[in-house]
Amino acid sequence: MGLSGKVTVMDSGAGAETVLGGGIAAFCEGCEVRDLTLCAPLDDGELAKLCSILHSTHVDAGRIILEEEEPADYVFNVTGGCIRLFKLLPDGRRAITGFLFPGDFLGLTSRETYAYSAEALTPAMLCRFPRRKLEGLFEEMPKLERRLLGMASNELAAAQDQMVVLGRKAAGEKVASFLLLLSNRQVARHVDANPVIVPMSRADIADYLGLTTETVSRTFTQLKTKGWISLQAQGRVLIRDEEALRDLAEGV
Amino acid sequence: MGLSGKVTVMDSGAGAETVLGGGIAAFCEGCEVRDLTLCAPLDDGELAKLCSILHSTHVDAGRIILEEEEPADYVFNVTGGCIRLFKLLPDGRRAITGFLFPGDFLGLTSRETYAYSAEALTPAMLCRFPRRKLEGLFEEMPKLERRLLGMASNELAAAQDQMVVLGRKAAGEKVASFLLLLSNRQVARHVDANPVIVPMSRADIADYLGLTTETVSRTFTQLKTKGWISLQAQGRVLIRDEEALRDLAEGV
DNA sequence: CGGTTACTTGATGCATATCAAAGAGGGTGG
DNA sequence: CCACCCTCTTTGATATGCATCAAGTAACCG
CATH class of the missing domain: 1.10.10.10 (Winged helix-like DNA-binding domain superfamily/Winged helix DNA-binding domain)
Known part of the structure; x- marks a missing residue:
């Protein structure tokens, strides 16, 4: 533990602070990026249910939020700050695969582990969802899954644009x-x-x-x-x- | 019309031939890539419903299947051959964003138009679905949407790997x-x-x-x-x- | 079997990497 | 509030990996 970058947001120790979980939508009322996030299509009742499984978290600049190859137990919504996503080659070369801003989604994967590492580039705010619990809500709220598919499709289009940039x-x-x-x-x-x-x-x-x-x-x-x-x-x-x-x- | 590459698979004229639609799962029985495609999680009854909206199509090598910026009215499953996906810059530079093989999905977008062009690289076989009708089946068969999200997540992970290749x-x-x-x-x-x-x-x-x-x-x-x-x-x-x-x- | 296209190989040039050092912010402690 | 330090940024000099230009060779198709 201590000050090493190895402490992630999943360990709720050392600097990253959990603000709230469990309540009604009160917390989300002031959310400025609600129309951009996962939550966009939900009504107040649905939002309350979603709130019951989320933890809102502040992370300091420079802190690692999740690491490639680690178990993908949580997914996140960025509500403030800027995050960089990156992959490393064994010799230390780094490729940044994207920057996340408020409204963006973090941690989506079809595998059991994360596909990239994520690090706060500025002080940031995140809503953290246990992945299994979120998936559990899909049946009840198919809008949620639809929204996730839409967000994934957007990310895919952005990734393809970036391939043009990088390659040509x-x-x-x-x-x-x-x-x-x-x-x-x-x-x-x-x-x-x-x-x-x-x-x-x-x-x-x-x-x-x-x-x-x-x-x-x-x-x-x-x-x-x-x-x-x-x-x-x-x-x-x-x-x-x-x-x-x-x-x-x-x-x- | 005629022999220009501008004729796509959506126009059912000039060389691209529709084989079947409407029947029961008989057509899919022999499908060798069923466990890889969209159809993987469906039982026989569900498959029959899916079959009722699909057209199986053969495309010649070199034929354009869909073009960037055109209305995204159809999505496809590749069942044979190889497809290249690409984007062009105004001066003619080309970036290939991916190659598709049997089992891969083609045409997913959250917008109203395709994000890239697709061209058959070898003679190819495709299952074509009207996008709206496919989306209409999501309520009835949430497994379908779940599967699509999984496939999109996989594509996203592949795209991120490719960014490392291109960038570093x-x-x-x-x-x-x-x-x-x-x-x-x-x-x-x-x-x-x-x-x-x-x-x-x-x-x-x-x-x-x-x-x-x-x-x-x-x-x-x-x-x-x-x-x-x-x-x-x-x-x-x-x-x-x-x-x-x-x-x-x-x-x- | 001839024509055409794709692939390979060679010579040269250039955009970007690398190596090096000076300059500008930005934060901290006196 | 200012001075100092550290890190990030900018600029310069040189090197190099890949692009470009060019031509020969092999593979494929009708």
């Missing part, structure tokens, strides 16, 4: 695609499209785009020099010429 | 990963793991791995020179040193 786009196109992706996801959660909030490091972006830290940095500089973006405080990126960025991203 | 592996590691993937998928459909049957061209493999035709070819030659594989007739690849190939693929 040049560095500039990759970075432009990335900025527009973040911008679009802000819109989905009712945040202004511009400026783009970039909470992740250059190294994270590099591992997501199949580049190096240096190349990502150079590419930002080039976009800035062209006047298409400007870099602001706290990792904010102002898009100054969206059309140019979009053309670049699409490979026109 | 070198050419040799990519090709080794690819050969082992094909081998593993043969095992899943009860085909011997070795030799690996490679029905796709070097260009297809290149577009799947984010390489060029020439690099794929050179890499095959290198693996051959090391004695790890040998190239046989009809695109068969004999794996001679699986452990070496596996270590290479995993990046050890």
